[in-house]
Amino acid sequence: xxxxxxxxxxxxxxILDYLxxxxxxxxxxxxxxxxxxxxxxxxxxxxxxxxxxxxxVRRYFLEGKDSACYQYTGGEECGERFHLKCESCGDLIHxxxxxxxxxxxxxxxxxxxxxxxxxxxxxGTCGSCLSKTKPPAESGNS
Numbered sequence: 001x002x003x004x005x006x007x008x009x010x011x012x013x014x015i016l017d018y019l020x021x022x023x024x025x026x027x028x029x030x031x032x033x034x035x036x037x038x039x040x041x042x043x044x045x046x047x048x049x050x051x052x053x054x055x056x057v058r059r060y061f062l063e064g065k066d067s068a069c070y071q072y073t074g075g076e077e078c079g080e081r082f083h084l085k086c087e088s089c090g091d092l093i094h095x096x097x098x099x100x101x102x103x104x105x106x107x108x109x110x111x112x113x114x115x116x117x118x119x120x121x122x123x124g125t126c127g128s129c130l131s132k133t134k135p136p137a138e139s140g141n142s
Contacts, residue, residue, distance in 0.1 A: 011036075011039050011047065015044060016047075019051075022071075028070070048070055057072055058070065081096055084124065085122070
């Protein structure tokens with residue numbers, strides 16, 4: 001029996017289909033449970049645990065947050081990527097950046113400290129949220 005086939009209950013299939021439809025976006029278990037009126041939160045968590053164990057879904061724990069967020073991977077590994085967390089909209093973005101890889105290499109070489117990119121999250125504001133904020137109108141006479 002394949003990894004994904006173990007979870008092919010109707011509810012499990014609904015959760016997996018929903019996560020895969022998000023195309024790599026991250027979502028909380030509460031948001032998933034809110035999406036389905038007929039699936040309880042406990043069932044969502046149980047299926048998410050199974051999907052994480054099977055490698056179909058990745059779970060992220062973010063500093064200062066009580067709940068984890070989940071991302072459909074389809075069994076593909078995240079790799080050695082750093083992450084960006086938008087403090088406005090909550091998006092978690094995978095970042096492939098040679099500059100940060102160079103920084104991690106420097107920290108290892110010069111400071112003998114190995115950074116774990118899978119657990120390294122930079123907090124700030126994403127481009128989409130930045131574009132929504134308008135700078136205050138300039139005062140003065142023109």
